[in-house]
Amino acid sequence: MAKSSSGQAIGTVAMRWHGDRLELLDQRLLPAEEHWLVADGAATVAQCITDMVVRGAPAIGISAAYGVALAAHHAGTADWRGEVDRAIRMLAESRPTAVNLFWALDKMQQVVSHCGTQDEAISRLGQAAVRLHEEDLAANLAMADYGLEVIGTEKPVSVLTHCNTGALATGGYGTALGVVRRLHEQQLLKRVYADETRPWLQGSRLTAWELVRDQIPVTLNADGAAAAIMAAGKVAWVLVGADRITANGDVANKIGTYNLAVLARHHRIGFMVVAPSSTVDMSLESGQDIPIEQREGTEVREIRGVPLAPVDVDVFNPVFDVTPAALIDAIVTEKGVVRNPEITGMKALFT
Ligand SMILES: CSC[C@@H](O)[C@@H](O)C(=O)COP(=O)(O)O
Numbered sequence: 001m002a003k004s005s006s007g008q009a010i011g012t013v014a015m016r017w018h019g020d021r022l023e024l025l026d027q028r029l030l031p032a033e034e035h036w037l038v039a040d041g042a043a044t045v046a047q048c049i050t051d052m053v054v055r056g057a058p059a060i061g062i063s064a065a066y067g068v069a070l071a072a073h074h075a076g077t078a079d080w081r082g083e084v085d086r087a088i089r090m091l092a093e094s095r096p097t098a099v100n101l102f103w104a105l106d107k108m109q110q111v112v113s114h115c116g117t118q119d120e121a122i123s124r125l126g127q128a129a130v131r132l133h134e135e136d137l138a139a140n141l142a143m144a145d146y147g148l149e150v151i152g153t154e155k156p157v158s159v160l161t162h163c164n165t166g167a168l169a170t171g172g173y174g175t176a177l178g179v180v181r182r183l184h185e186q187q188l189l190k191r192v193y194a195d196e197t198r199p200w201l202q203g204s205r206l207t208a209w210e211l212v213r214d215q216i217p218v219t220l221n222a223d224g225a226a227a228a229i230m231a232a233g234k235v236a237w238v239l240v241g242a243d244r245i246t247a248n249g250d251v252a253n254k255i256g257t258y259n260l261a262v263l264a265r266h267h268r269i270g271f272m273v274v275a276p277s278s279t280v281d282m283s284l285e286s287g288q289d290i291p292i293e294q295r296e297g298t299e300v301r302e303i304r305g306v307p308l309a310p311v312d313v314d315v316f317n318p319v320f321d322v323t324p325a326a327l328i329d330a331i332v333t334e335k336g337v338v339r340n341p342e343i344t345g346m347k348a349l350f351t
Pocket residue numbers: 055056057058098162163164165166169170174175176202240241242243253254255319
């Protein structure tokens with residue numbers, strides 16, 4: 001099990017860096033199979049992001065950073081800088097919504113622009129990607145503390161979560177799932193309800209897998225059961241991650257997050273978003289400006305090739321939605337907490 005700099009266990013890992021290659025745990029095959037794919041170039045990393053071998057906003061950014069380092073490593077000597085630039089452009093095309101991807105590529109572009117030789121680029125890009133990975137883990141640990149503070153420590157609570165925001169989606173430990181882990185470590189967690197998260201099933205295939213492995217009490221539910229869970233008074237908080245947070249505090253996250261925010265407000269249940277500052281996009285004013293990825297209809301019509309619907313039925317498959325700031329009680333970042341983001345937006349913490 002990987003450890004944080006303070007020696008804390010952080011659960012499972014999504015990627016392993018070896019300097020000249022990146023290993024990615026193939027998240028498409030979980031929980032049936034634990035298979036590590038080897039990427040030895042930026043093109044393979046970009047394809048792995050597009051195909052969701054690796055997914056989750058922070059993990060997408062980190063793996064793209066390693067992809068840039070690989071581009072320098074495997075470039076020919078004649079035009080190594082051109083090859084790195086082309087790799088950055090290719091990686092930027094891999095998925096559109098999680099801003100962590102563009103944030104990470106920007107950082108790597110800055111590093112390479114200060115390198116004079118290919119050897120320097122190989123070494124400095126590799127170090128920069130590792131630093132980005134470590135900083136994400138540190139951010140998750142800090143957010144877990146802030147999240148606990150917001151929830152309070154008077155009595156154990158049950159919470160509901162959506163998608164997968166755990167070690168698999170991040171540099172380790174997790175964002176919303178990091179708060180869950182911290183609650184559990186402090187004996188303040190009764191139970192996590194995990195939405196299965198149709199259509200890709202990040203909740204049942206990944207979140208349930210991570211939590212069962214770490215012996216954290218979890219109950220898996222169909223997405224449609226969330227209202228009944230809230231109406232029965234089973235949960236005190238909804239905890240989710242984010243793919244992009246705009247200046248006014250609107251949040252793009254996995255499709256179905258907006259439904260949960262509406263339900264939580266109706267049932268007077270807290271709604272918390274947990275995301276590192278690499279997910280905050282101050283260049284966009286509101287959630288209306290966020291590009292929302294649409295994926296293939298087959299993701300809804302089939303599961304692993306088995307038809308669930310008529311083969312030719314029309315499908316609407318946006319994989320993210322936007323939750324308005326007005327429905328969010330707290331946005332937790334490693335820089336601190338924005339309470340009632342509708343009032344201040346993100347500028348209290350990000351200028
Ligand atoms: C810490 S992960 C936060 C988000 O990236 C997560 O909730 C999510 O929506 C992931 O979507 P995915 O399509 O699986 O990449």
